[in-house]
Amino acid sequence: MRKMLDIQKKLVPDLVQVLQKRYDILHRIRVSGTVGRRTLAASVDLTERTLRAELDLLRAQGLLEAGTAGMTLSDAGKRLLEEMEPLVKEMFGLADLEEAVRAKFGLKQVVIVPGDSDDSDDVKRELGRAGSRVLRHVLTPGDVVAVMGGSTMARLAAHLSVPSPLRDNWFVPARGGLGESVDYQANTIAAELAKRTGARYRMLHVPDHLSEEAYQSIMQEPNVREVVDMIRSARIVVHGIGDATAMARRRKLDADTVQEILRDGALAEAFGYYFDREGAVVHRMATAGLRLEDIEAAESVIGVAGGHSKGEAIAAVMRFGHDDVLVTDEAAAQEALRHA
Template identity: 65%
Template sequence: MREILDIQKQLLPDLMDVMKKRYSILRHILVSGVVGRRTLASSLDMTERVLRGEVDFLKEQGLLETDASGMKISESGRQLLEKMEPLIKVAFGLTDLEERIAEAFGLIHVVVVPGDSDNSSFTKKELGRAGAAALRKFVVKDDVIAVTGGSTMAQVAHHMSISSRMKGSWFVPARGGLGESVDMQANTIASTMAKKTGGKYRLLHVPDHLGEEAYQTLMQDPQIQEVVDVVRKCRIVVHGIGDAMVMARRRKVDQDTTRSLQAEGALAEAFGYYFDRQGNVVHKMPTVGLRLDDIQKTEVVIGVAGGKSKGEAIASVLRHGQEDVLVTDEAAALEMMKHAVSRPS
């Protein structure tokens, strides 16, 4: 495939440009669901006049449908995108990037989507779509799947769909709530995933950040203990990765702890643990839910995170060695590779 693309680039460079442009249009419409022409032109940084000509062509090919609410992808368009994705990834250089990251960090599967979710809401949506696809790839019948909260995980939930393999699965929150927006909490994300896939869910109605005394009291409650037992027996974990200081602020961590995190070089946060640049755990939150030793026994751990600003943080979590699968974006992936050389052997 690479050899054919190289020949096309030399003989028909314009053909590659046109293919990439039309693929981007179809992909944007697929992820958006239904979108108007003006909104799409703005997202693609394309004039409405140029977009109109491309949309007319794609409609003639039966790849798009339009009505009063806007444009949406047709079933033929959806199938074409699935067939084109491996080809486009090679053309964009993303396949090579996926292979380099997998080798550098010892992962079994890596997905890199184009763009930078720091400055593109579309890229974050695409990250969610790819995260949902990665979960479908690894799920088995009657699975138990633990999920964390966050805006990226909310996008993963949004892109889930009915699946015969997931109908008997249980979706559970990996941890308690952060007190943030309800639609970004792990409980909400677990229930959304279950409803969209035809699965089942259990909720964990406890705060994420607890003092030791409150933690011990809650863990004696039989209903909470029952849910926690289910969470800790999960086969798959799907989680986001955050910047350490951003997550400390979201958790309303006290100033003394924040200063301690800074002094210890905390760079990243994932499932309630803070990691330094070498992937060492420098701090953990007393939380009801998954613990690090539970995650070490989990069969499949899927990290979903993107944005150039998080590249080094993602690399630090990967160095700890729990992840099996990573779904990220191009900007984060390129930033990660700058820090891959310092991964311990």
């Protein structure tokens, strides 16, 4: 594929430019869902006259549908975009970046979307879409999937779709989540994933952090124990990655605990554990749900996180060494490599 692209760039450079322009148009419409021509023209930096000609061609090819609210992708357009992604990654140099990150951290697979999630909600949505595709590809009948909470996981859930219902599958929260925004709780995300796939789900109605005494007590409850046992048997784990300070405060840890975590060198948070820059666990809180040994035993661990501000945190969690797949964006990938 690369050799063919190099030949095309030399012999027919305008062909590559046209391909990239039309891909940008289709991609922008997919990200927006439905978009008017004026807004679209501004986002792809084309005049309305030039864009009108391109849209007419794409619509004649059956790739677009026009409605009163604007342009949307047809099913054929959505399929074409997915088929084009390997080619476009070669054009943008993302394939090389994916391989560099994969090799540096010893991962099975790395998927990178263009852009920076810190600067664009569109990139955040693409990150969720890419994460949902990875999850869809690793799902097999009968799987138990444990999912963490957070805004990235919520976007992943919003994009997951399967060709037929997964009636034998279970989605479960990786840990308790009371105390976070309801939309971003692991319970909510597990339920949404189940609804979108026709699978089943269980909820874990316990606080995210517990005292040791409360933890020992709550684990004696048969209903809690049953859900926790299912969570700890998960074949697939899907999680986000956060900055240690931001996550500690979001989880409403007291100031003394936050200072203790930072003194210990915590840089990143994932699965409810705090990691230093070398990927060592420096802090954990008693919580019902996944333990490190359960993550190590899972067959597929998928990390989904983006934004240049998370690059160093992503590098720290990847050094921990138990992720199989990383889904991230271009800016975070470059930062992760820089800190590696």
